Amino acid sequence: MTFKQLEAIYWVVHLGGFAQAANKMHTTQSAISKRVQELEALFDTPLFDRSLRSARLTEKGEEMYLLAKRLLEQRDAAVEQFQRPEVLVRHVRIGVTELTAMTWLPRLVSAIQAKYPKVVIEPHVDVSVVLRDKLLADEVDLMITPEVFDDQRFVSTRVGAVENAWMCKPGLVKRRGRHRMHELADQRLLAQDNRSGTGQLYNKWLRSHGVQPENALYSNSVVAIIGLTVSGMGISYLPKKCLAPMVEAGALEVLQVAPALPPANYAAICKSDRKSLLISSIIALAQETCDFSWMFQTE
Known part of the structure; x- marks a missing residue:
């Protein structure tokens, strides 16, 4: 045998x-x-x-x-x-969302390759729901997504969080200091849909505060949402720190809205029956390298 x-x-x-x-x-x-x-x-x-x-x-x-x-x-x-880390040969498929790919994914891959030079990393970039289905189908070995899946088949380890803020094109919303959410109801909401973990989190949070947007445009792409917001199509919740350069350049304006948006916690998630020492090590590296504060990180 x-x-x-x-x-x-x-x-x-x-x-x-x-x-x-x-x-x-x-x-x-x-x-x-x-x-x-x-x-x-x-x-x-x-x-x-x-x-x-x-x-x-x-x-x-x-x-x-x-x-x-x-x-x-x-x-x-x-x-x-x-087997010593430097000679371990594996092929690991890591599912990440768009925001992770745009920020700290290169640092994570570099950290893995530094520790495991013969381990081949294959990133899969998609929305959270698709990545969840790929994980269940063993099409990825690990996924890093917003912490929205409560499933006993998974082992979830928090790696970091994203601070989001309401943003719009400068001048789109009349400046009145701090806004209440219902005061923005006449603006189109640009939001991620329920295929996105962030979309699930904030759509649920808005409903819990009695906000049911009648004028909304939903997308599964954070890049598309950023582009639509910059063009003045509406207001959106966007990652505050990594888009700070666009705010400073005058392409976006941060709105002061009460109550403030909760952070979007991110987790590294694997199937409970497929966790290994290598996957555990990669999760630890994800905790060390997770940083949503700036774009396209190389160090």
Whole structure:
């Protein structure tokens, strides 16, 4: 019995098919089938019910899948524990949102490569809901998103927070010092939609304060929201520190609104059954490097 055979049955079951397992393992579907057949021949028992079109396990197949999962986890843990960081070879897919990609992602990747020079990092940039689905489907190994998912299948570690503020094009809103939220109701709200973790957080927060915008434009892109705000299309909640240069340049104006927006906490999230020493180390590096205060960080 080999690890390649165990990996074959594990990924066929985990991803729902032989083709998906072949793609995951960078091989052919026939090679995956051969490895499964080798296991069946070794123990003289069918592992999949071939009377069905889908890859459904037999009773013995269920036992083999659980054994494969346990042995593969033990193998990976042993490798990570005893192999020096500088020679550890892995491919890690990290899902991040647009704001992280625009700010501190380069610093995180640099920190990982400095500690694990042979670990290949593959960033996936998308909205929080899509990243959550990718994590559940094992299409990413870790995601860094706003802390909005309460799911027992995940392990969540806070890495930082974003201070947001209401902003608009200078002069769009009459200067009257501090505003109450309902006083801005005649302005179009430019907001992130519920596919965004930040959108979920603030849309829920607005509802809790009795604010139901009738004139709103929703987008899943923070870059689009910034562009629309700069052009004078409405008001929006935007990250205060990293957009300070645009405020200083006169492209944006910060509005003083009460009550103030709560911070958007960010977390590094992985599946509870897939956490490893390497992922834990990367999460610790994310805590050290997380910084939303300026754009396109290189140091």
